[in-house]
Amino acid sequence: MESRIAPDTTGASGQSDQPRLGNWTKTAFALPAAPIAAMGLPIVVYLPPFYANEMGLGLALVGYIFMITRFWDVFTDPVLGVLSDKYKTRWGRRRHWIVLSVPIMLVSVWMVFMPEAPVSGGYLLIWMVILYIGWTLLTLSHMSWGAELTPDYNERSSVQAFREMALIGGMILVLLMPVFIEAMEPENLGAARVASMGWFVLILLPITVAIAVWVVPERRVPDPVHVRWQEAVRVLVANAPLRRVLVADLISGVSGGIVTGLFLFLAADVLDLKNASLLILVYLTSGCLFVPIIVRLSYKWGKHRTLAYSSLFSAVTVPLIFLVSPGDLLFAVFIWICLGVNMGAGPFLFRSIMADVADHDEVQGHNQRTGLFYSLLTLTNKVGAALAVGITYPALELVGFVPGVENASAAEMGLRMIYVLPPMAIGFIVAWVMWNFPIDEETQSENRRILSQRAAAAEGAGGNAGASIAPLGGSD
Template sequence: MYKRDDSVRTFNVWQLVCFGLLTTPLAMGGLAMAMYLPTYYAVDMGLGLGLVGAIFVFGRLLDIVTDPLIGHWSDETRSRFGPRKPWMMAGVLGFSISVYLFLAPSGAIGPAYLALASCLYFLFYTILDVPYSSIGLEVSPHVHERSVLAGSKAVFQVVGAILAAALPFIMGYSIGEALQVIAYAIIALCFIGLMLFLLFVPTPARTIDSPRLTTVEALKFVLSDRRYRYLLGSFLIVQTSNSLVSGLMVLYVIHIVGAAELVGLFLGILLLSSAAFLPLWIYISKRYSKKTSWMAAILTCTIALALIPLVGRGDVTAAIIISIIVGSTFGSDAIMPTSMLADIVYEKEQEGKNRLGGLYLAVKNSVSKLSFITPMGLAFPVLGYIGFEKTGAAGPNAILTFFFFYSALPILLRLIALYVLKTGPDFIVEQKRNSVSG
């Protein structure tokens, strides 16, 4: 178990709010990109699921390269404002422009426009998110508070996702109209969140006088930790499972449950249950360990996913119950790996003189984005080939194919993740009483 030290805390409630708020516009863009934009560009704009999936996969592959570079450059930045804030300010400006281009295209567009807009979106998302999230790894010397910080971001992530999910249905807009409103809301919240972050969030100040590391040297160092490699592998497997479930949920509600009018309700249930069960996973992590909490969530979701094929057309209540259980585990999938990574980063930075949090986080983000390739690069093209978005569950082969991607494959992936975590190293980091010093 962890050795607890609850006598000192870095953040009060208001500072937690100011720390987490900037996650809201990022989450709004992320949900719009995952839930609405593939179908919007494929169907409404007439580009087709296969082409849209290929373009999005290309953007994610670009991220796998740019994330570690930006993370490392952020680590090595030395300015009077600190290493992260200049990147965050540039990121907010670029992200706002790219969000407008990506979410609110004017008139008919073609594949070239989608490719450019999506690549700009992915790039500036990284420029904003990696330095911002890196501060969350560095700012607290307290083991349990790192989970609270990750939980703060997770709550605001849910808030942003709910806002993005609810707008089309609350306001009665079409998807295209709603995406424009979402774009404006993201831009406004980016600037508000940045201002509050800069004014009220206490950030660590470390004087770095060691020689600069090259990107290759820094990568070799962070990947030399066996715990980190196991954490990355487990995270990739679980996120791939989650990407399949979240990416195909709209098709599940429309074609399997037969409740197209309840898509917004299902998305809201998934997100709200994710936030509602966060205290449970944080309690388990404090009482036992973060690894135990995450494994419990993985097993719970696996059981729920096994029930999905039992749900048929019109079984709305059963589908809602399963969505609540699945959603309840997403919070642990989000905050426990981040908190475990914060423990590793803090420990490593106490041992050495280099700042490495940005690169640690960026490699983890690259892994997360790699998981996006499975639904976009595999599930969408296969379902597009059999015409699922047009004919739905019209035949046993179509139903079996869909359930393979929505239930069977995610279950298999989560069982593999459980095995990796069970047989991997212990992630427990003892609580230290020292504080972050400059």
């Protein structure tokens, strides 16, 4: 692993004077996102039904376990985020944490994706907790690293877009695994399908992490300044842009968790679509293809307005699911192409916006806390997804829906309503929350100018001069 640290050469205007990141650098950085997504998609889509049905744990118990393990991140995310910000090595601030996460991930993926029946609820709970520790350490370190690769408002969107395309590419590749497994006609299709996805992660994760940490240097960032915890909490609480992003991401996580967590039940048991994996591939491919378009639109409209428009588009298209007749694959494909637009746009725009929010916080609080901020972002998304599974799975039992059997029309309509109405409402709410977001390109440039002046003053003084410059008056 190389120990190169790229200097921060942000100019006085607030724009970066350093060369633009090349596509190969962005690609190498983004590669670990593929196995991250390859594990994340099965956790939401395939593992809950697998443990509920094949492993015999039942819908309600599995829903509660996945909700509990997600809420475990309420503790681990901020703790690991602070550690990621605080401890640096000669390799920088992020890369050593990414490397450390790999063995934790490999062991826990083996245990979760390749269980030996029968399993208990305690087995699933313990190994999911360990899996989430490794996953959190990997994802928040990787996202924080991406935020620090460039200070430029628009280039941050480009970096996160590369990461998003790698994420979606990983999902697409891992979804192809069941196609090959089904062709082999194994004795236990469900177990073989989940195991194939586990093997994909086990093989790809160490390879992609090795390429990323070897090829991509870290950009120099200021050493953390000691701030009393009371003052740090005050700055966080007063940070209105942070509150907006976290609220929008939390409810977006609920929406995404519903759409993905109930998809197999909707496709197979209500819409009578024989090849549900094909529809997921259409959904993901749509998201991947629209990412470059969304990036260009964000250059024109700004990140927050582009995010708002994308959420509105999703809100008005998801009710079309009520119109899909059983077996109507063509219309279903059209709808999931439309839904893929917001699936591709939302995540990378939230991450790009959070990098700007972290700079805004550094201007206000005189400390660089990117890791903490991204830990809060991963936390809200995970809590949202946990709420989706923990609420909707028991709700399915309340409406009388049973997977894998012939259900009454009322139960099928109940599933459609659970699938459609909350995401539709959430789309409108996210658009409202983000429409007048206060950090645009001009504000971000001014923040970078202030931070550049502080860095120059600190370098001239031979130390950290961040505390010698008064913060701006307000955080809105």
